[in-house]
Amino acid sequence: MDNDKKGNPIVKWLLIALSFIFVVLFLVLPLVTVITQSLRSGFETYKKAVTDSYTVKATVLTIEATVSAVAFNTIFGIFAAWLITKFKFKGKKFLTALIDVPVTISPVIAGLIFLLTFGRQSVIYPYLQSMGLKIVFAVPGVVLATIFVTFPFISRELIPVLETQGTDEEEAAALMGAKGFTIFRRITFPHIKWAFLYGIVLCTARAMGEFGAVSVLSGHLRGKTNTLPLHVEILFNEFQYVPAFAVSSILVMMAVIVLAIRSILEYRGKKAE
Amino acid sequence: MKKTAKRVIPGFGLSLGITLTMLSIIVIIPLISLVIYTLKLSPKEIIDTITNARVMSSFKVSILTAFIASIVNLIMGVVLAWVLVRYDFPLKVILNGIIELPFALPTAVAGIALTSLTTDNGLIGKFFAKFGIEIAYTKAGITIALIFVGIPFVVRAVQPVLEKLDGSYEEAAQTMGASRFTAFRRIILPEIFPAAITGFGLAFGRCIGEYGSVVFIAGNMPYKTEITPLIIMSKLQEYNYSQATAIALVLLIFSFIILFVISLVQHRNAKILKGG
Missing domain, CATH: 1.20.5 (Single alpha-helices involved in coiled-coils or other helix-helix interfaces)
Structure with a gap:
């Protein structure tokens, strides 16, 4: 200073x-x-907009999609980070590059890619249909799109931490006969604890707010495949400004909470170092 | 046999299997289906689609607004990173925390908030309307939305590099008679340049593909304020997947070029960070 x-x-x-x-x-x-x-038209109008049944349904779907994305990407993040930082193998760089693809492409294009994969013109569409699976313009499409746009969020936080930590401690533990899960729980996890939580927070924030990709795949069925951001769009385009902002305020509160947790985690993480 | 014997740490097979399976479902299979679908399109159809006048002008609008927004963020990003690393002042923690708001706030919410601020009745729009300047539903509006989206990239890229630079080089330069500004230009700027360019590239790439925050404020007038992601979206709504794919390919190639340039610059950046 x-x-x-x-x-x-x-x-x-x-x-x-x-x-x-x-x-x-x-x-x-x-x-x-x-x-x-x-709050322009008073608290009563606000309360009505927030407790509207379509808003509640959109909130439930948003939470479902967010929880699925966090769960999926956590499992992927831990295994991918373990694989990339603890072992040497061919094609590692290519693998790392592939993991980052989802964050580098436009959300609209992400939606397009999933339409082409699971939609009517896809090769696998007849199989999906015979199994009775509807992905595009249905809830699974919304969930897939959410997972896609947040895919690398957790692995990306874990990899740099594990890289600086190296492999010596795990090797020593393995030589002394510790099992894989024990090594992870006792040796690796304490190192990545804060980065892991940070990744979850980032993933949650992005998952609940995703708009473009979800918009392509949802089909905008009110009360069925509408997430909170899509609900905001519909209300705004119908010139229902106060309800649109009321629903937005839920997302703003979530965003502020996310930022606060993030700041605390960063502070704790720095102290732990 | 020899190769597996070298791996002391357990779990290689398991983590490789799980990683590849999940990666296939989410990334590899969808990318392959994009390639398969593209190969089915005739080259003439692709070229006709992307050289269409309306599509071409959307490329221009997208690139121009994304570029201006990223330049603003490049300059302000360096200023913010500098202020956050070098100075102490009240509310610093809050300033630092709020930088990440564009990552946490859903783009649609940002979009409608910025729109309502910049229309003729909005707080900011009213002020500029007095001078006959319109913001919402013009390219200026698009640029503002894109500035919002791109704020964190340059700040977060430059901050760690500035933290690693201690003051000793500058001090030496100043002792030898260089002015503070010369010291900044000759010593600090070259060090943070790769990081700043990386942040600029990431912001630029993000802005080119941005959809949610822009649709509301853009007004979406063909040839004037219609951005490329919006054209792709409207093609999809018409179930015109082949044209949507053709336009998407241009954007994809564009973002891969940006990524390639970033990785070249980052190579240099990594050396600096490691060297301290």
Whole structure:
């Protein structure tokens, strides 16, 4: 912090002021707008919009999709991180690149890819139909899209931590006869605890807010395949602004909670180091 | 036999199996089906689709707005990272925490909030309307939505690099008579440049494909404020999968080029981070 003293205080406070103006304009103001707009017609209207049966159904589906995505990506994240950081094998770089594909492509294209895979023009469509499985324009499509867009979120947090930790401790434990799960639980997990929780938080945030990919696959059936963000879109396009912002306020509260947990985890993680 | 004997840590087969199975379901099979579907399209159809005037102008709108937004984020990202690493001031923890809001807030919510702020009746729109400037339903509106989406990328890329740089080089430069600005330009800027470009590239890639926050504020007028992801979306709603795929291919190739450039720059970046 001794840079502080030497630097020009005018430059310092100008830059700080500039940062605050930028952040307030672009980040704080939109948040405040959602809250003020949702309460514009009083608390009763707000309560009615939030407890509307379509809103409740959309919330349930959003939670289902989010929980599925977190569960799926947790299992994948732990095994993929273990595989990539504890073993040497051919094609590791290619595998790592493939894991990152979902976050690099547009959500709309993600939706398109799943339409082509499971939709009517797909090779496997007749098989799906004979099994009675409906994926596109149904709940499984929404869940798949959510899993896809958050796919690398947990593995990406675990891999760098495990990489710096190395393999010596696990090797020693294995040589002393410890079983795989014991090694993971007793030696590896304490190292990745904070990164793991952080990954879950990020995954949750993105999963509950996904819009583009889910929008392609959901078919927008109100009360059936509508998630909260899609419900917001429908209300807004119907010029029902107050209800649209009221439903948004649920998502804003979730986002603020996520950010708070994130900050706490980061602080705890740094202290643990 | 020899190869397996070298692996002391257990669980290779199990984790390889689970990883590959899950990766196949979510990524590999869908990508293959995209390739299969693309191969069925005739080259003429693909070229006709993407050279269509409306599609071409959507590329222009998307690239232009994403580029301007990412330049703004490049500059503000470096400023924010600098302020957060080098200075102490009240509310610093909150400033640092809120940077990540665009990752946590659903894009649709951001979209409607920014729209209501920038229309003629909105808090910001009202102010600019006095000068005859419209924001919502213009390219300026799209750019604002994209700035929102891209804020965290440059900040989070530059922050760790700045943290690793201690003040000693700058001090040495200043002792030798360099001004503070020269010290920044000659010593710090080259060090954070790769990270800043990486953040810029990530933000740019994200903005090109962004849909949720833009649809509401863009107004979606053909040839003027229609972005490429929106065209893909409307083709999908018309069940015109072949044209949607053709346009998506252009975007995909574009984002892979960005990723390739980033990986080249990151190679250099990794060296700096390791070298401290």
